[in-house]
Amino acid sequence: MKKSLLTIMFIICAVITTFAQDSAYQKAMKKEIDKLDAADSLHKFQQSANGFARISQLNPNEWQPYYYNALACIYQGLDNSLDLNKKDEVLAKAEELIKKADAISPNNSEIVTLEGFKIMAEVSADPASRGQSLSGAVMSTFGKAMKMDPQNPRAALLMGQMEFGLARFFKSGTEKACGLVKQSQAIFAAQDDEALKAKLAPTWGRPLAEKSAKACQ
Amino acid sequence: MKTFLLSLPIICLTLTTLAQTIISGKISDQKGSGIPGANILIKGTYDGTSSDADGNFKFETSETGKHLLVFQAMGYKPQEREIECSGLPVSFQISLSENINMLTAVTITAGAMEASDTKKAVVLKPLDIVTTSGAMGNITAALLTLPGTSTVGNDGRLFVRGGDASETSIFIDGLQVGNAYGSTAANVPTRNRFSPNLFKGSFFSTGGYSAEYGQALSSALALNTLDLPLRNQGDLSIMSLGGGYTQTLVKENNALTATANYYNLAPYQSLISQKFDWEKSPSNWDTEVSLRHKWGKAGFLKAYAHTEGSDMTIWQPVAGESGRGDRVHINNRYSYGNLSFRQSGKHDWFFYGGLAYSHNRDAINLNYVPVRQVNQLGHAKVVAVKDFSPQFSLKNGIEYYLKSYSEELVDDHLKRSITDNQLTHFIETDYYFSNRLIFRGGLRSGYSTAAKQLWLDPRISLAYKLNNQGQFSIAAGKFHQLPDEKLRVLQNNLQNAEASHYILNYFIVNNNRTFRAEAFYKTYDNLSTYNGTDLAPVNITQKGSGYARGADFFYRDKTSFKNTDFWITYSFVDSKRRYSVFETKVQPSFAPKHNGSVVIKHFVGALKSQLGTSWSWNNGYTYNDPNLAGEMQRKTRAYSDLSISWSYLPRPNIILHAACSNILGRNNVFGYKYASQPDEAGYFARIPVGQGATRMAFIGLFITFSHDKNANQLNNL
Numbered sequence: 001m002k003k004s005l006l007t008i009m010f011i012i013c014a015v016i017t018t019f020a021q022d023s024a025y026q027k028a029m030k031k032e033i034d035k036l037d038a039a040d041s042l043h044k045f046q047q048s049a050n051g052f053a054r055i056s057q058l059n060p061n062e063w064q065p066y067y068y069n070a071l072a073c074i075y076q077g078l079d080n081s082l083d084l085n086k087k088d089e090v091l092a093k094a095e096e097l098i099k100k101a102d103a104i105s106p107n108n109s110e111i112v113t114l115e116g117f118k119i120m121a122e123v124s125a126d127p128a129s130r131g132q133s134l135s136g137a138v139m140s141t142f143g144k145a146m147k148m149d150p151q152n153p154r155a156a157l158l159m160g161q162m163e164f165g166l167a168r169f170f171k172s173g174t175e176k177a178c179g180l181v182k183q184s185q186a187i188f189a190a191q192d193d194e195a196l197k198a199k200l201a202p203t204w205g206r207p208l209a210e211k212s213a214k215a216c217q
Numbered sequence: 218m219k220t221f222l223l224s225l226p227i228i229c230l231t232l233t234t235l236a237q238t239i240i241s242g243k244i245s246d247q248k249g250s251g252i253p254g255a256n257i258l259i260k261g262t263y264d265g266t267s268s269d270a271d272g273n274f275k276f277e278t279s280e281t282g283k284h285l286l287v288f289q290a291m292g293y294k295p296q297e298r299e300i301e302c303s304g305l306p307v308s309f310q311i312s313l314s315e316n317i318n319m320l321t322a323v324t325i326t327a328g329a330m331e332a333s334d335t336k337k338a339v340v341l342k343p344l345d346i347v348t349t350s351g352a353m354g355n356i357t358a359a360l361l362t363l364p365g366t367s368t369v370g371n372d373g374r375l376f377v378r379g380g381d382a383s384e385t386s387i388f389i390d391g392l393q394v395g396n397a398y399g400s401t402a403a404n405v406p407t408r409n410r411f412s413p414n415l416f417k418g419s420f421f422s423t424g425g426y427s428a429e430y431g432q433a434l435s436s437a438l439a440l441n442t443l444d445l446p447l448r449n450q451g452d453l454s455i456m457s458l459g460g461g462y463t464q465t466l467v468k469e470n471n472a473l474t475a476t477a478n479y480y481n482l483a484p485y486q487s488l489i490s491q492k493f494d495w496e497k498s499p500s501n502w503d504t505e506v507s508l509r510h511k512w513g514k515a516g517f518l519k520a521y522a523h524t525e526g527s528d529m530t531i532w533q534p535v536a537g538e539s540g541r542g543d544r545v546h547i548n549n550r551y552s553y554g555n556l557s558f559r560q561s562g563k564h565d566w567f568f569y570g571g572l573a574y575s576h577n578r579d580a581i582n583l584n585y586v587p588v589r590q591v592n593q594l595g596h597a598k599v600v601a602v603k604d605f606s607p608q609f610s611l612k613n614g615i616e617y618y619l620k621s622y623s624e625e626l627v628d629d630h631l632k633r634s635i636t637d638n639q640l641t642h643f644i645e646t647d648y649y650f651s652n653r654l655i656f657r658g659g660l661r662s663g664y665s666t667a668a669k670q671l672w673l674d675p676r677i678s679l680a681y682k683l684n685n686q687g688q689f690s691i692a693a694g695k696f697h698q699l700p701d702e703k704l705r706v707l708q709n710n711l712q713n714a715e716a717s718h719y720i721l722n723y724f725i726v727n728n729n730r731t732f733r734a735e736a737f738y739k740t741y742d743n744l745s746t747y748n749g750t751d752l753a754p755v756n757i758t759q760k761g762s763g764y765a766r767g768a769d770f771f772y773r774d775k776t777s778f779k780n781t782d783f784w785i786t787y788s789f790v791d792s793k794r795r796y797s798v799f800e801t802k803v804q805p806s807f808a809p810k811h812n813g814s815v816v817i818k819h820f821v822g823a824l825k826s827q828l829g830t831s832w833s834w835n836n837g838y839t840y841n842d843p844n845l846a847g848e849m850q851r852k853t854r855a856y857s858d859l860s861i862s863w864s865y866l867p868r869p870n871i872i873l874h875a876a877c878s879n880i881l882g883r884n885n886v887f888g889y890k891y892a893s894q895p896d897e898a899g900y901f902a903r904i905p906v907g908q909g910a911t912r913m914a915f916i917g918l919f920i921t922f923s924h925d926k927n928a929n930q931l932n933n934l
């Protein structure tokens with residue numbers, strides 16, 4: 001009796017710990033995502049990227065850790081305290097991670113948007129020599145992401161940002177740009193952040209949409 | 218029992234939360250300075266942390282027993298250490314060694330000038346080739362603004378560092394292109410047949426290049442075609458000289474591009490007075506199809522076919538004779554096909570190669586005597602590259618060339634020809650001692666069935682990067698090339714001419730400013746010499762030799778002046794050779810001593826326009842005056858050409874482009890043609906070899922049709 005109870009106990013313990021293992025992934029992810037949302041310095045983005053990298057090595061078949069790791073790298077690539085070489089190095093890392101995410105979850109509008117965001121960061125690292133050659137690639141990538149999922153607020157928002165730059169360049173109207181920003185705002189307003197967060201799905205971009213909408217007024 | 222069940226969670230809890238182990242330490246590079254932002258983790262767990270600004274780290278883990286601790290940092294090789302988690306604190310001092318970083322590591326820049334969007338050590342972006350004023354969409358003309366080149370205005374081809382135009386070989390996706398320039402009459406400049414819009418980048422070497430390229434004494438130009446275009450689109454061009462249409466269709470992993478163009482200079486030449494005496498102005502049609510297939514994750518399959526035809530009739534005055542002179546009619550048919558692949562294999566293998574074939578037929582009518590010339594060039598190539606480590610890679614390739622040429626006096630049924638089969642092998646290794654120092658060594662060997670000759674070309678280069686982003690490179694090597702087919706057809710067993718290159722290069726790119734300086738020394742041996750004339754050589758021997766030495770400088774700046782991008786080039790070449798009909802070493806007509814160019818592009822936002830100007834200059838071409846003793850005694854006055862261009866983008870998908878060459882109207886002379894016999898006073902009469910027209914004006918409208926209203930033909934600027 002005692003022996004069998006002990007066995008049961010160990011099985012229960014094992015079950016509990018494996019359960020804990022699964023939710024440990026969720027928990028670890030949620031913690032890191034919150035940290036990334038709050039990160040505001042190069043060092044914190046670096047920490048965040050490392051955090052997601054630690055999760056990836058344990059959960060190599062999930063696309064989200066690669067996705068957020070890449071996002072944390074792109075944020076670093078947008079930090080102006082880094083020189084061009086460092087920016088390119090960290091953006092090359094982002095590219096590598098995006099490829100891994102894409103291999104796990106192909107035709108994912110969020111991952112395609114992230115790819116566009118990465119090229120956007122490459123352009124902003126050296127606009128004088130990259131603007132002309134890469135802007136087309138940025139816009140066609142966002143276009144692809146919007147086609148895959150018209151309800152992707154980040155694709156619409158970032159496309160709006162590109163249209164904004166273009167309108168300024170050609171001194172034409174910003175209707176198209178602002179239309180996209182409004183569209184993304186509406187999608188953000190309608191989305192259930194808690195439900196998305198529970199699925200570890202991306203929710204970022206809302207503050208940028210608000211800021212862009214202000215520029216449109 | 219109840220108590221037992223109650224205690225279960227507690228036992229479980231204690232099972233999972235045993236004593237905490239504190240892990241701390243410092244991560245530094247090999248010089249001892251701390252690495253911030255390194256990742257420290259226990260393999261197989263979520264436990265870990267990042268190092269702080271000084272490289273220090275500290276974290277707790279509840280794991281017990283033996284584990285692997287992993288240290289990772291971007292740009293460094295990761296390390297692992299075994300740890301025992303027992304509740305007692307453990308500490309590590311880790312020194313990580315640098316990884317070879319292809320993005321920032323030193324690159325070999327000796328002799329090389331790259332146009333690329335992705336690489337660092339480049340002098341041009343692919344777009345520059347098409348947006349350079351004065352180039353008018355001609356790849357060659359844009360490259361002539363780079364150091365080491367000489368503009369020879371009555372020829373139009375690439376002349377590199379005292380070498381003639383045949384010493385530059387041109388490759389598309391690694392496969393050689395025969396007759397890359399349009400057929401033309403003597404002293405009427407030609408253009409490159411291939412549109413710059415086909416290419417995503419180029420690699421232009423003015424010496425000391427890789428063992429992958431051979432049968433070129435001076436220079437190699439490798440053009441790489443675009444992978445997948447961005448979108449479906451149609452591009453329409455309406456120009457003062459003709460027009461064309463390109464349709465691009467893109468699917469997930471496939472793309473098809475089809476193009477047709479027609480040019481006819483007759484309307485333009487009837488409006489603007491010409492110095493050349495055209496009976497029939499040049500006209501040209503071309504059509505091309507390109508298919509691209511993305512093959513797996515990293516591979517590509519590409520097929521490309523290009524065919525074109527041209528026709529012209531010109532009268533060329535003969536010195537010492539009155540009248541219109543010689544009548545030259547040229548009808549050309551040209552086709553080029555290229556099938557190429559690249560694919561990466563397992564275990565860091567990478568493969569590429571392909572097949573190419575070009576066929577060129579010139580039906581020439583010289584003073585109503587028909588002559589027919591046919592060139593064929595076949596090239597097959599397979600290359601395998603193995604990366605043994607990030608430091609060390611080895612490239613191995615074999616190539617087969619079929620080269621044939623025939624010329625025929627049609628009325629007399631007189632025909633002569635040469636067919637040559639060449640087999641080539643090359644092996645090359647790249648070794649990175651560190652991110653700062655790279656060595657490249659290669660050996661190329663070849664055999665020609667026509668020459669019955671085996672040759673070996675060893676090549677080496679070395680590059681070292683300094684602290685301040687600048688870098689030094691040196692390169693040296695041997696180069697072999699068989700003589701021109703027009704000589705080989707007379708004597709099929711002519712042997713290789715030989716050149717040796719020695720190059721010292723300094724290159725720095727920083728904050729959108731690029732400076733490049735290069736010194737070179739080149740020797741030539743076994744150059745072909747003969748009696749008679751260039752058109753009718755007799756007694757061919759290969760006793761010619763010579764040298765070229767000099768230095769060139771390039772400075773490009775995109776930041777100092779707002780919205781302005783400019784570059785300045787100066788090339789000094791001191792070259793003498795005994796070749797052709799010359800009995801002594803002379804400075805060739807195609808090797809002016811001092812050469813310079815300035816290119817400026819300025820964007821004016823308010824006008825939605827890009828304004829461009831380019832100036833090309835040299836101190837004159839040598840020429841032989843039979844009225845004087847000796848050879849190549851004289852030199853023309855300096856050559857100078859100032860071109861301007863204006864590109865206007867009223868809407869994102871429309872470009873209006875206008876350009877004019879030689880706006881100052883300078884009467885450039887490239888040399889003189891002398892009478893073959895002296896006149897009664899014993900004097901050889903002469904006529905200058907000059908420009909076809911004082912100026913060349915161009916206007917074109919480029920419209921892009923696509924769902925994406927922002928797509929345009931920026932490439933056509």
